[in-house]
Amino acid sequence: MKGFAMLCIGKVGWIEKERPACGPLDAIVRPLAIAPCTSDIHTVWEGAIGDRHNMILGHEAVGEVVETGALVRDFKPGDRVIVPAITPDWNAPESQRGYSMHSGGMLAGWKFSNFKDGVFGEYFHVNDADGNLALLPEGVDIAEATMLSDMVPTGFHGVELADVQFGDDVVVIGIGPVGLMAVAGAALRGAANLFAVGSRPNCVAAARGYGATDIINYRDGSIVEQVMEKTHGRGVDRVVIAGGDVNTMREAVIMLKPGGCIGNVNYLGSGDSIGIPRIDWGCGMGHKTIRGGLMPGGRVRMEKLAELVRLGRLDLAPLLTHRFTGFDKIEDALTLMHEKPRDLIKPVVVME
Secondary structure, eight states: OOOEEEEEEEEHHHHOOOOOOOOOOOOOEEEEEEEEHHHHHHIIITTOOOSSEEEEOOOOEEEEEEEEOOOSSSTTTTEEEEOOSSOOOOHHHHHTTOOGGTTTSSTOOBBBBBBBBOOSSEEESSSSSHHHOEOOOOHHHHHHHGGGGTHHHHHHHHHHHHOOOOOEEEEOOOOHHHHHHHHHHHHHHTOSSEEOOOOOOOHHHHHHHEEEEEEEEESOOOOOHHHHHHHHTTOOEEEOOOOTTTTTTHHHHHHEEEEEEEEEOOOOSSSSOOOOOTTTTTTSSSOEEEEEEOOSHHHHHHHHHHHHHHSSSSGGGGGGEEEEGGGGHHHHHHHHHHOOOTTTTTEEEEOO
16 A cells, blocks of 8 residues: 655655554554644654654544454444544553553554554554544534544643633643644633734634634743733633743743643653743742643544534634645645645645
């Protein structure tokens, strides 16, 4: 089969590989719609997870099941499915402890385009199919449903990690697709003042549509100073970090109230350490909690999020700014994600 792969750090290209084999609990899926991710960019051009050779990229897909293992009960060839970016091994000790995304080791629930061929191939393998696939609801657009693989659950997980409650003042740092879903998730959870940090006009417009009450433009000066001015020096209850770099945590800690919580879902692709300001963290005793986590995967979570879309409670259309048609357009979509023009939020490639 044909696939679009990371050949080595800094280099991508089309390769030929054997079609993956199907185990008794697994499924083979062909993609119907796929989306490149900023994580792919970090992986290829920053070497964020180390060198990878001839590894098919991609971890966001909606597909059609073409083969199932003998022990798969709930899916069959022809089913149209949402495939989460994180596909845990559900019998692993880590899964039984409640951290399925780390089944087999830290971050090892993230298999696609990490240590296993991803979804940018003519076929791809899904482990534990009954636990890791979700049926695509009737009436949900396949391009929009691709956002359920990663963007929606990651953004929402940032909100969960920050423990947003009714009436909380919340800052979301970074309003790319993940940050926009954090804005949407915080609004659904009842945030009061909801500050979105970003500058690109289409992202700003989408953030307002998803419930942001204020836009903090980092081009206008310190985001900490802007937030503190808008909150009359009090700071905020919760911060979700969905963008930035190793210095962003410092800003989040400063603007957070004592007793507040930071939820980080930003993939830090470079740097050796993260700075936490000693005084602003209360010399280690400020009750300012920092949580960072990889999004949960799994069928139940996908089904719940898909219901939000099916019922019209979550509109994913504003995320999709560039739509391509045809398997051979994967390279164009990934290149667009790498170059990041100002009008880009998320590209999607639809196969049919």
